Amino acid sequence: MRTDMEKPHPALTWIPIVSIGLALVVLGAAVEQGTMRLRRAVRERMINRDGEVLHAVAQARQFSDTATNLIRRLGSPAEQLALVLDISQIKDGVMGVRLFDANGKFVTAFPPNVKEASLDAGVFSALIALHPASRFDPSARLSDEFLTWAGASGMENNRAPLIEVNIPIHARGETTLLGCAQLMLDARDLAADCARLDRNLAWEAMAVFVPGAIILTGALGWAYRRLQRTNRLLEERTAGLLRANHELTLAAKTGALGAVTAHLIHGLSNPLANLEDFVTARGSLGQGDEDWRDAIAATDRMRRLVHEVVRVLGEETGGDRYEMSLEECGKVLAGKVQPVAREFGVVCEIVVLSRRRLANHPANIVLLILDNLINNSLQVTAPGKKARVTIRDGEEGVVCEVADEGPGFPEALTRTPFAPCRSTKGGAGLGLAISQQLAVHLGGRLELRETGAAGTLIWLRLPRAVFEETATTEGRAGLAKRSHSMVEES
Numbered sequence: 001m002r003t004d005m006e007k008p009h010p011a012l013t014w015i016p017i018v019s020i021g022l023a024l025v026v027l028g029a030a031v032e033q034g035t036m037r038l039r040r041a042v043r044e045r046m047i048n049r050d051g052e053v054l055h056a057v058a059q060a061r062q063f064s065d066t067a068t069n070l071i072r073r074l075g076s077p078a079e080q081l082a083l084v085l086d087i088s089q090i091k092d093g094v095m096g097v098r099l100f101d102a103n104g105k106f107v108t109a110f111p112p113n114v115k116e117a118s119l120d121a122g123v124f125s126a127l128i129a130l131h132p133a134s135r136f137d138p139s140a141r142l143s144d145e146f147l148t149w150a151g152a153s154g155m156e157n158n159r160a161p162l163i164e165v166n167i168p169i170h171a172r173g174e175t176t177l178l179g180c181a182q183l184m185l186d187a188r189d190l191a192a193d194c195a196r197l198d199r200n201l202a203w204e205a206m207a208v209f210v211p212g213a214i215i216l217t218g219a220l221g222w223a224y225r226r227l228q229r230t231n232r233l234l235e236e237r238t239a240g241l242l243r244a245n246h247e248l249t250l251a252a253k254t255g256a257l258g259a260v261t262a263h264l265i266h267g268l269s270n271p272l273a274n275l276e277d278f279v280t281a282r283g284s285l286g287q288g289d290e291d292w293r294d295a296i297a298a299t300d301r302m303r304r305l306v307h308e309v310v311r312v313l314g315e316e317t318g319g320d321r322y323e324m325s326l327e328e329c330g331k332v333l334a335g336k337v338q339p340v341a342r343e344f345g346v347v348c349e350i351v352v353l354s355r356r357r358l359a360n361h362p363a364n365i366v367l368l369i370l371d372n373l374i375n376n377s378l379q380v381t382a383p384g385k386k387a388r389v390t391i392r393d394g395e396e397g398v399v400c401e402v403a404d405e406g407p408g409f410p411e412a413l414t415r416t417p418f419a420p421c422r423s424t425k426g427g428a429g430l431g432l433a434i435s436q437q438l439a440v441h442l443g444g445r446l447e448l449r450e451t452g453a454a455g456t457l458i459w460l461r462l463p464r465a466v467f468e469e470t471a472t473t474e475g476r477a478g479l480a481k482r483s484h485s486m487v488e489e490s
Contacts, residue, residue: 016224023220024213031212035205043136043194047163050091050185051132055167057087058181074178077107080169084181085110093186095162096146100180107179113147119166119180127168127180135164138191145184161191324363326391326398327352333367333389337374345383348374353392356467362442366400366462369435369446373402373458376431380406380456397444397467400460408451417448442466 061083074080081099088094096114099107104119104127119127126133140162162184169179324332330352341348358366370389377387385405392399409417418436436446443463450457 016220019224020217020220023216027212027216028209031205031209035201039198039201042197046190046193046197047134047136048132050163051134051165051167054087054091054165054183055132057090058083058167058169059172061086074169074171077101077179080179080181081108081110083169084183088183091183091185093189094183095186096184098182098184100182102177102179104180114184115145115147117145117182119182123166124180127166128177130168130170130175130177132165132167134166136187136190137162137164138187138194161187163187163190322360323357324360325357326354329358329363329367330389330391333370333374336367336371337378340375341378341387344378344381346378346381347384347386348378349386349388351388351390353390354398356393356398358467362466365438365442366460369438369460370400370402372431372435373460377402377404377406377456380404382406394461396461397464398462400462401449401457402460403455403457405455408453408456409448414448414451417451418446 074083077099081097084097084099088097096109096111098109098114098117100119101107104124106116106118109116120135123133123135138161139159142158142160142162145162165183165185167181167183168177169181170177330350334348334350337348337350374387374389381387381404387404388401390401390403392401413419418432432446439446439460443465444461447459447461448456449459
């Protein structure tokens with residue numbers, strides 16, 4: 001059977017899942033961020049590659065003229081266009097060329113079907129600094145670049161990958177911008193390279209994420225399992241400390257009650273024995289038969305009550321531990337009081353409506369209290385009337401109701417019905433005082449709920465804490481034998 005102590009703390013059932021999930025999200029985000037940064041860097045390098053190559057070729061072709069003649073020649077738009085067309089021959093896939101002056105204004109284009117356009121401000125800034133700049137559009141609208149388009153393989157739908165390579169025109173070794181050239185290239189190969197790059201990076205990201213996720217999940221799972229074991233150990237030790245504290249508290253209460261009871265019994269034992277001898281001797285002489293019989297019965301009952309208290313307190317320090325259900329307590333109580341009820345001619349009913357269980361020590365004290373209360377009721381109830389014990393669950397624990405159809409408490413005793421050494425024929429004397437102290441010992445209390453000509457109702461309230469003790473398996477196995485022996489003793 002799984003106990004509450006073995007159950008994991010509710011928080012530990014979902015915190016590990018959430019924590020591992022968040023850790024995997026962070027790991028995935030880190031891998032994704034790194035992959036995207038690498039992708040941008042590599043793609044930028046691939047896109048600018050053609051511009052750097054063409055710019056280097058344009059510089060390499062300037063070797064025959066002096067710097068003055070070269071500047072004068074390159075200042076002419078026709079010479080600039082000739083230079084651009086010359087370097088475009090080394091690159092496959094050139095679809096058109098635009099020429100701009102040193103201020104970024106459109107000059108001319110080749111072939112004639114290339115539309116007029118303007119330079120992007122960011123691109124022109126790079127060209128002024130004599131750096132090539134390229135722009136890649138994976139799905140460019142060809143009709144925006146050309147007046148007419150005859151079409152080519154893979155470009156019939158008016159959209160195709162296109163890259164614009166912008167290079168500055170200037171004399172070699174000079175820093176003066178003479179013009180700008182823009183070459184439009186078929187970028188299907190570049191688009192295929194970018195797609196292949198994305199696939200490779202995706203596989204590499206998965207190769208990093210999956211082992212990292214496995215390692216991270218395993219490490220966090222191991223850590224949380226250790227945490228759960230530590231938490232269970234802590235709970236077990238805490239429960240052990242609570243049990244030890246409860247046992248120490250119970251031992252202290254038992255010791256205090258035992259000391260008080262020992263003084264009480266020591267003070268009562270000799271007078272009670274002398275009184276019993278006296279009334280027994282007088283009764284045997286036949287003086288006032290009925291009254292002496294009542295006196296003999298009262299002293300005998302007081303003697304049995306004192307001996308029963310001594311027996312119960314003796315069991316408090318014993319090692320015998322077992323459990324009793326309240327239903328079994330009811331059967332034991334019935335075995336004790338039914339013979340007395342038949343002797344008085346009173347109908348006695350014992351009804352148990354609770355399924356709670358008690359350890360044997362508090363169960364014996366409860367039986368002692370109820371036995372005393374129901375005996376009081378039987379003594380004051382006329383023959384043919386009823387006395388009833390009802391054991392039921394209450395708001396704070398268990399309520400044991402003892403009701404009779406006797407004449408009720410005298411009015412003088414209703415304010416302090418459980419005060420010691422106040423004895424009347426109605427039965428409010430030493431027995432009720434001891435019963436109240438035993439109830440307090442269990443953490444409960446006795447209450448006089450109703451009293452009058454129609455009868456008396458007394459409640460014994462037992463708190464939940466009394467029912468929290470558990471018994472060993474061996475103790476439960478011997479329960480039937482123990483209960484049977486208690487019935488026989490009664």
